[in-house]
Amino acid sequence: MNSKVIRLILFGVAAYVLFVFLVISFYPDKPENMDWQDREEYNKVQITKLRLGTTREEVLARLGSPDITEAKMDSSVAIQVMFYRTQHVRADGLTTQDECTPLLFENEQLIAWGEGAYQSYLKS
Template sequence: MNSKVIRLILLGAAAYVTFVFMVIFLYPDKPENMDWQDREEYNKVQITKLSLGATREEVLALLGSPDITEAKMDSENSIQVMFYRTQHVRADGLTTQDECTPLLFENDLLVAWGDGAYQSYLKS
């Protein structure tokens, strides 16, 4: 009788460990599923990994949907600014531009990020 109980306990423990392993290592952690504090930290880390010339699609795959976005066309280029939340300013339940890092894209290529990127967008 004791060996059956021990076997059942070991089987249950093995099933539990297998389940936990699968959730941790096989289930992708998407930015959209994070709470706002985790998302801010995630965005900060991922933005440091960006390089100029990255495509808009690559950035979307890395960071997920932006919190705020703006776009316009000039005579030759499509220009888009995507804002990703990176710092908490006030607890009002809203994400505002001053809580975000802007990423500037021209013709779907990353050309700048940071405060200067948005100022460049406004001037163009």
């Protein structure tokens, strides 16, 4: 092969690598754009990274819109539970609470997550 062809091939490979790098760097994968299996895995990973006291807005920015949500006022305290799908139970095309991990917020602050959090919400 002559050197001109080799240079063209190297240029093409370099351009492809640059393109892939730019797409990965500047086009983040949003939870809303994922299929349900990827979204479940993404939610599981992101929920393990949460800390108590995280704001509701920070959770929404990280996880996107919840699959199910409930809220109530208890005295002057706003309590909200947001459910994010984390485990597949049955193939019926619907997301149900038993397929989700609940996140419990009190006055916009994350105070608990998991099934125990939802049970404390129901009791209050």
